[in-house]
Amino acid sequence: MRQSVSVLLTLRSWILDGTLCAGERLWEASLADRLSVSRTPLREALSRLAHEGLLERADRGGYAVRSFSPEYLKQTIELRGTLEGLAARQAAEARPSATRLEPLRQLVDRIDALVTHPVLDEDALSQYTTLNSAFHQHLIALADNMALAEALARIEHLPFASPSAFVMSYAHSPSAHRSLLIANDQHRCLVDAITHGEGARAEQIAREHARLAQRNLDTVLEHPARLERLRGSALIQAP
Amino acid sequence: MRQSVSVLLTLRSWILDGTLCAGERLWEASLADRLSVSRTPLREALSRLAHEGLLERADRGGYAVRSFSPEYLKQTIELRGTLEGLAARQAAEARPSATRLEPLRQLVDRIDALVTHPVLDEDALSQYTTLNSAFHQHLIALADNMALAEALARIEHLPFASPSAFVMSYAHSPSAHRSLLIANDQHRCLVDAITHGEGARAEQIAREHARLAQRNLDTVLEHPARLERLRGSALIQAP
DNA sequence: CTCAAGCAGCGTGTATACATTGAGCCGCTC
DNA sequence: GAGCGGCTCAATGTATACACGCTGCTTGAG
Numbered sequence: 001m002r003q004s005v006s007v008l009l010t011l012r013s014w015i016l017d018g019t020l021c022a023g024e025r026l027w028e029a030s031l032a033d034r035l036s037v038s039r040t041p042l043r044e045a046l047s048r049l050a051h052e053g054l055l056e057r058a059d060r061g062g063y064a065v066r067s068f069s070p071e072y073l074k075q076t077i078e079l080r081g082t083l084e085g086l087a088a089r090q091a092a093e094a095r096p097s098a099t100r101l102e103p104l105r106q107l108v109d110r111i112d113a114l115v116t117h118p119v120l121d122e123d124a125l126s127q128y129t130t131l132n133s134a135f136h137q138h139l140i141a142l143a144d145n146m147a148l149a150e151a152l153a154r155i156e157h158l159p160f161a162s163p164s165a166f167v168m169s170y171a172h173s174p175s176a177h178r179s180l181l182i183a184n185d186q187h188r189c190l191v192d193a194i195t196h197g198e199g200a201r202a203e204q205i206a207r208e209h210a211r212l213a214q215r216n217l218d219t220v221l222e223h224p225a226r227l228e229r230l231r232g233s234a235l236i237q238a239p
Numbered sequence: 240m241r242q243s244v245s246v247l248l249t250l251r252s253w254i255l256d257g258t259l260c261a262g263e264r265l266w267e268a269s270l271a272d273r274l275s276v277s278r279t280p281l282r283e284a285l286s287r288l289a290h291e292g293l294l295e296r297a298d299r300g301g302y303a304v305r306s307f308s309p310e311y312l313k314q315t316i317e318l319r320g321t322l323e324g325l326a327a328r329q330a331a332e333a334r335p336s337a338t339r340l341e342p343l344r345q346l347v348d349r350i351d352a353l354v355t356h357p358v359l360d361e362d363a364l365s366q367y368t369t370l371n372s373a374f375h376q377h378l379i380a381l382a383d384n385m386a387l388a389e390a391l392a393r394i395e396h397l398p399f400a401s402p403s404a405f406v407m408s409y410a411h412s413p414s415a416h417r418s419l420l421i422a423n424d425q426h427r428c429l430v431d432a433i434t435h436g437e438g439a440r441a442e443q444i445a446r447e448h449a450r451l452a453q454r455n456l457d458t459v460l461e462h463p464a465r466l467e468r469l470r471g472s473a474l475i476q477a478p
Numbered sequence: 479c480t481c482a483a484g485c486a487g488c489g490t491g492t493a494t495a496c497a498t499t500g501a502g503c504c505g506c507t508c
Numbered sequence: 509g510a511g512c513g514g515c516t517c518a519a520t521g522t523a524t525a526c527a528c529g530c531t532g533c534t535t536g537a538g
Binding site: 040043044047048051053072075076078079082083085086145146147148150151154155158 | 279282283286287290292311314315317318321322324325384385386387389390393394397
């Protein structure tokens with residue numbers, strides 16, 4: 001793989017897991033040294049991370065790790081909800097065949113099988129994350145809207161902008177478990193609305209789905225212990 | 240100014256005005272030569288243009304000018320409409336003071352003064368573009384939603400994704416002139432809805448506003464003579 | 479003692495040199 | 509004559525060297 005790409009992946013994980021602190025100024029020479037590459041591929045990765053929104057240009061040249069206010073994160077979730085709402089509407093209006101909808105149905109069922117278990121261990125939550133992401137990917141694909149898919153891809157690297165970002169902070173919490181059940185009910189309703197070509201309803205459900213995620217964010221923000229388990233939490237500004 | 244930035248601006252205009260053709264593979268050495276810079280700042284600009292969506296990575300390294308299907312452009316317009324719809328809704332729900340709304344009102348009035356003239360010369364259309372862009376910028380600012388503003392900024396460089404992209408192709412066309420009148424009526428309704436805190440109505444109007452732009456795109460695509468006058472038309476794939 | 483000017487050091491921005499990879503072509507062999 | 513293998517060249521990817529600007533300190537004069 002190109003070095004600039006692996007540097008990009010490494011830096012992104014360093015930013016999200018707090019190895020690089022929010023607000024921290026990035027020094028090209030020392031970073032290049034830590035990563036064992038020259039400044040050229042490093043700078044390409046930095047440039048890309050800035051475009052993604054995880055870095056910002058510092059006042060006098062160079063980059064710094066961006067930090068996000070809780071307000072900004074809620075806005076990002078609402079943004080995703082709005083875009084997925086558009087995707088859901090267009091998916092419904094496209095009247096997809098049963099064959100195209102089948103993967104979505106199966107994902108709902110498989111998620112159901114997971115979340116109806118009385119207790120969810122680490123492994124189950126990990127599977128949930130995978131299945132949930134797959135559901136949202138399939139939904140977006142159904143809309144058959146390249147511009148929309150690209151717009152969603154552009155925000156997916158922002159903290160908590162991806163679906164099921166909160167799952168891992170939720171183990172062993174009854175209210176959290178309930179949230180997963182509600183979320184998959186919404187998935188099922190969404191598939192139903194799309195099946196019947198009800199675009200407006202599909203859009204409404206997708207937006208409500210995002211509002212659930214917003215409430216989860218609120219809950220997590222109120223519990224520092226949970227917040228710590230959350231990938232990207234190091235980027236959150238104190239409320 | 241940094242060289243990479245001026246290179247970015249130059250390349251963007253070259254792409255949009257057809258100096259660089261759709262699908263054309265970009266050769267770093269010759270481009271750097273034409274621009275009288277080294278490959279380093281050139282590559283930074285290319286990387287950024289690729290993130291903006293105007294370039295795509297070629298199969299075996301390097302970049303090529305992207306081309307857009309009419310379908311993609313319509314999707315982009317709908318995307319903007321959806322995002323501005325969210326902005327309009329949030330602007331209304333924020334119940335902005337009369338003071339904050341005043342600039343929007345004034346812009347509507349000034350646009351009115353322009354478009355109610357029986358004939359619009361080149362200069363008037365240019366003013367229209369400026370005022371219309373300002374209206375949309377102020378609208379977005381009213382939503383006070385940084386994540387949304389960034390998302391809109393990310394798509395604004397795509398062809399026809401910016402408001403009033405079609406104006407310059409419209410001189411001396413009665414139906415086009417009528418479209419401008421309708422558009423500003425929608426502006427006025429939008430301000431009214433925001434004034435009264437009617438979020439849902441504001442969102443609906445913003446989306447309808449984008450549908451008008453979609454129809455304008457259709458009209459332009461049917462008239463090659465008009466299409467030629469349109470900035471970015473060189474990027475459109477034959478339907 | 480204070481303030482300003484100059485100097486040194488550092489860090490980004492830019493240029494250029496080097497490496498690597500892949501495609502195209504020529505020639506050799508079966 | 510066809511196919512395979514190696515060579516060559518060119519273009520990107522990477523490393524390094526150079527230039528410019530900014531910062532902060534030091535030193536000297538008022």
